């Protein structure tokens with residue numbers, strides 16, 4: 700398995716993985732636009748086949764933000780998510796930021812457990828964050844001394 704930069708040929712496949720992974724989609728156009736904006740965008744490739752992706756950026760100067768991460772449901776629990784997140788964290792860590800934060804559905808116990816493995820901590824829950832009415836748990840990984848400001 701390799702982790703490499705996203706390129707536009709991966710767009711359809713990444714969208715497919717996002718669709719199978721979330722109730723609410725960013726939409727293929729949003730992926731294209733985020734890529735054109737120059738966000739961090741990596742894919743995991745296994746035997747020539749894209750099986751996962753991660754998108755991240757820096758928000759409000761001092762905060763790394765994981766926008767989205769997902770692995771094809773047929774390839775989960777094989778370490779692809781870990782490889783993607785490790786790479787994203789290592790890129791963000793090289794920049795002068797205080798922490799990395801993300802939002803995760805309050806009912807997504809698997810993902811919350813996944814992030815805990817990286818020492819992400821729970822900051823708070825934002826009620827009604829998603830269109831479904833579900834709340835979002837805000838999690839953060841402190842990288843150096845600084846305040847947390849995820850909104």
Ligand SMILES: CC(C)(COP(=O)(O)OP(=O)(O)OC[C@H]1O[C@@H](n2cnc3c(N)ncnc32)[C@H](O)[C@@H]1OP(=O)(O)O)[C@@H](O)C(=O)NCCC(=O)NCCS
Pocket residue numbers: 720721767768769770771774775776777778779780781782801802803804807808809810812813814816
């Ligand atoms: C979260 C996600 C990206 C993890 O990807 P993955 O490739 O399956 O993760 P890994 O194989 O690297 O898992 C590493 C560890 O995280 C934990 N973990 C991962 N998925 C888990 C789950 N569903 N339940 C409990 N623990 C889980 C385990 O400790 C796992 O180690 P183990 O398999 O040795 O027990 C994947 O489940 C996914 O795409 N989910 C749907 C989309 C999503 O929820 N994204 C994050 C929301 S913001």
